[in-house]
Amino acid sequence: MKIAYSWLRNYIKADITPQEVSTYLTDCGLEVEGMEEVETIKGGLKGIVIGEVLTKVKHPDADKLNCTTVNVGGDEPLSIVCGAPNVEVGQKVVVSTVGAELFPIDGESFKIKKSKIRGQVSEGMICAEDEIGLGEGHDGIMVLDPNAVVGTPAAEYFNVESDWMIEIGLTPNRADAASHFGVARDLVAVLKRYDKTAELIKPSVANFKVANTSRTVSVTVEDQEACPRYSSLTISGVAVKDSPNWLKNHLLTIGAKPINNVVDVTNYVLHEMGQPLHAFDADKIIGDKVIVKQLFEGTEFVTLDGAERKLSDKDLMICNAEEGMCIAGVFGGEKCGVKTSTTNVFLESAYFNPVSVRKTAKRHGLNTDASFRYERGTDPNITIYALKRAALLIQELAGGEISSEIDDIYPNPISNFEFDFSIANCNRIIGQEIEEERIKQILTDLEIEIKAEKDGVLSLSVPPYRVDVQREIDVIEDVLRIFGYNHIEMPDFLKSSLSYAPKPDAEEIQNGVSNLMTDNGFFEIWNNSLTAANLYKTDDKLGDDVVEMLNPLSSDLSVMRQNLLFGGLDTLRYNINRKSDRLKLYEFGKTYFRTEEGKYKEIKRLSLFMTGTKQSENWQSKTSNVDFFDLKNQVELIIQKLRLKGRLETEEVKNDHFAYGISYTLNKRSLVDFGAVSNELLNRFDVSQEVLYADFNWDNILKLVSTKAVQYSPISKFPTVRRDLALLINDSITFEQIEQLAQKQERKLLKEVNLFDVYQGKNLAEGKKSYGVSFTFGDDDKTLTDVQIEKVMDKLIKTYQKELGAELR
Structure with missing residues (x-):
């Protein structure tokens, strides 16, 4: 997740450098994976200036090229060969001088060199929008305001700003930090260890007011499990156009693409507060009705990227009276998106079930900024605030007036997580005693409410957006990360009692x-x-x-x-x-x-x-x-x-x-x-x-498995003796039975029992088989006699006859 340093500073009252931000965030568990100083336009437009076209003549050897001279504020004008069809004398233009590196919208960067084009010297380049990263236009060169001052650096003319982009490796459980304000909340909690005056600043929405109710859209939520809360309002009379530079710059720094002032505001509030919003063209809402429901399996729906997708009957949709308008919490539809022709806006701020959004996003292979946050769990209690915040910004940038009351459908409010928290247990697990007031300060800074206190036990109420804090041990982890792992003192000695019990590796x-x-x-x-x-x-x-x-x-x-x-x-x-x-x-x-x-x-x-x-x-x-x-x-x-x-x-x-x-x-x-x-x-x-x-x-x-080491036993110096038996037995008898009976009858002298022959067929009764079995005997202390061997063999034969019904062949 990317954070813009200048944007983050809007919510923090404290003096802190980008490098300090990186250090403190990493210390409190929001690991910074990278930092980069970036310009709002890649390359910062270095080596690019404002110029004026002084002369223009046709290239002698190319019909589509013109030879121009351009004043860029130097001692002598530059000779530049230009292929743009709209170049004219007297125009104020953007000129890349020799040595400047350009970063076009499409394609790789390149440097401007002094060269000859069809035999004519060219000492620079008159630029189009897309060639310097200012836009996508390539119909011709950029023609500036006649009042533009020749020689002005383009970076100054276009208000190019420098900022720091901070990339955080956000873990899936930290949905609360998936925004600039969420990161600022943790940062201020850490800063208060060093600066008691540090303060978290939340943008005010006190100026929000409803002008009239002339454009009311009725909302129905059919699936309240997939959509527990749906808040909305309408704004009439807006003028959709490009966003101001400050808004564009904030979005560009974190890699978001500006679209228009209304859509940019919804993206701004998403990255600011972590609450996704969606703006619809209110005039495209058929029947002035919004219905939150599922559509039939296989319904075709065209999303904002122009792709046609087939819906599942499990996909939650934002619909009008006749058709779907948006895949809830994932991606908007092409028909109802806000365009330059839009004058009336229906603004949505909802809380969707994380499981429902996750399955839908996976099903369609979509990973959007909205689904990223909904999947992890947004704040169900922030929908109204985010709605007011976005409405005020839209009014500021696009005009218009609030033309409906806020419609808030929230039949089953989501409760806070409530449980007890022991300060003594916290200190025991952390391994260091932390001041009680410091612990309480950390909890308050993290918006965890202390409802009651008795004998060192706090009754806590944790807001539902903290999906990772539902038990005492989770709060202890929060206290530890804000207090700082680096501030836990290492003991001088360790008392322990060790006992060794060998186990197999x-x-x-x-x-x-x-x-x-x-x-x-x-x-x-x-x-x-x-x-x-x-x-x-x-x-x-x-x-x-x-x-x-x-x-x-x-x-x-x-x-x-x-x-x-x-x-x-x-x-x-x-x-x-x-x-x-x-x-x-x-x-x-x-x-x-x-x-x-x-x-x-x-x-x-x-x-x-x-x-x-x-x-x-x-x-x-x-x-x-x-x-x-x-x-x-x-x-x-x-x-x-x-x-x-x-x-x-x-x-x-x-x-x-x-x-x-x-x-x-x-x-x-x-x-x-x-x-x-x-x-x-x-x-x-x-x-x-x-x-x-x-x-x-x-x-x-x-x-x-035995843990004992391998022990060596010398080979006996006394010979072993082998005896064979040919046993006629029933088909159902196994060699294992023969072996087990032998080992049961003679444990000391019998070393091995082996099956060396099996016969079934001619000359044997049906259901019978013949086993050739060998028995190996030995004694490590003396040589065996025939009398001893025969005695054991007689015992084995009688056992087989009695137990197995065996006959000797």
């Missing part, structure tokens, strides 16, 4: 797993946390636990993701469609949920994706696609890397995202689900090949 663990996956040929991906709502709809109804965006950028980015699968499938599709179909990807990311209590929670996850062939095509080996066991291997590599302690429990995955798969849990915490993505999802995302997917609950993993 989350970043180190994640980096370790990332390195593991990269070393195994995986590529890391990052997908957007925002996604499309239709991915989480069932029967066209959004799940209750889905987190919706209050202000979505688009329908494809309207909710927070609940898994990493959908984003991963999008990435796979993108790559597969570009003939990159052999993919191994991983992603760390958060997922978001709404709880039954209406609160929110985040769960961090790790996802793996594998699809396509195991290796690229080559002449030495046949290619085959990755399968479930390739993914299982990667999952177990991660578990080994993390050194998770405890016995993994396995069950079939219970998630409709999978066609098949298994789940691992550890110590009753969900660890990972992995398997093949369901065909339904693959079809939905237009992925034409099998995708294997693993979904780790990373938050649970961090709770299970």
